[in-house]
Amino acid sequence: MAEQLPVVSLFSGAGGLDLAVERVDGEPLAGDDPGSGLLRVSVATDYNESALRTLKANFRDTSTLTGDIRNVSTEQILASAGLRASEPVLVVGGPPCTPFSKSGFWLEQKRESRDPNASLLDEYVRVVREARPEAFILENVQGLTYKTHKAQFERLLKALGELGYNPQWKVLLAADYGVPQLRRRVFVVGRRDGEKFEFPEPTHSGWSEHSRAFDTSKLPHVTAAEAFEGLPRLVRAADDEVVDGSYGELAAEVPPGQNYLWHTERYGGRNQFQWRSRYWTFLLRLDPNRPSTTLQAQPGPWVGPFHWENVLTTAGVERARRLRVNEMLRLMSFPDDFKIAGARADVQRQLGNAVPLELGKAVARALMTQLGYIDVAQRQLVVAG
16 A cells, blocks of 8 residues: 555544544444554654553554653654654644533633643644644534633634634534534644635434434434443443442432433432532433433543443442443444553543544544545545645
8 A cells, every 4th residue: 555644643642533543534433444544643642641551552653752742842743753844644633621621610710711721722733833734633622612712712723824724613513423422522624725624514413412403314323222232231330330329329210311300309209409400410321312421531420421221239239330441432433442541530531531533533534535635436545646
């Protein structure tokens, strides 16, 4: 095959975007299809050691750099990949999303968009400016587009625009691209030649928390039950999977698809909570007939989504259980053999912050098609002149 095209990955985390670009022309919804190898992540960066171990376990031919991006020069990044400016085809990455996430909004500095980590957006721009890739893909939480962060988002778009990349942005719902998860992320994509990027059309449709519309010309959303098909079913759970403690009994009584609101005066459970007094994810159970809600990166002990089936503890008591690693991989549309380093909390943090594979593939495939590297009509690679 032709020489692989180099990609620089920033804020790589578990490697969701990295996996997406390396499998860019693999069959949609075929997590085990590696594609032709058109793109290769030449260098990946992150400051978290668990994430770096995950990257090394799954991307053996990728050079990795650890450390605070603010202290890592673009020259170092390119040198690690054996590249010079203008040689990367893509720069991809998702700057840490904590400043823009709904989580932590009770902190004044986050509400006022003064989180120092927000400057990491500027570091992404810096690498694009100095590395001069043919195109870039930046991903973040939907909260980056909220009015609260308007100044930062507009500064980001202005800076990328001044580099000539004509950045386009859109909030995409992962479930609309075959991911069994109602996860919304914003993508910002730009091309060095200034041509406008066109986002991919959804392939799936179904109702979400914001809409009851359903496009029957598209495939239905993939449900959690469909995603879990073929995984082993265990009656008993490991100790760290059991939802127990103060709300263990209440969690076990919540029906599939419901949350703590089941235990208010308006529903059929116990009248334990005030209406809308907690976060939506509190005691939330998966609905097997719908996509999962967003997989949380740093959940508290009673924050779901939890599995819809109860399990028996060693004492023979029914309790709700947390999702297993193989289930979380399925909800992220990652391949079953993808390796995640670290303890359970590290695994969930990495996956909860990652880009779902099929969503990333859809965006990257559209970009590479529009750049002329993939001929969709003939389903073959086009040799760039």
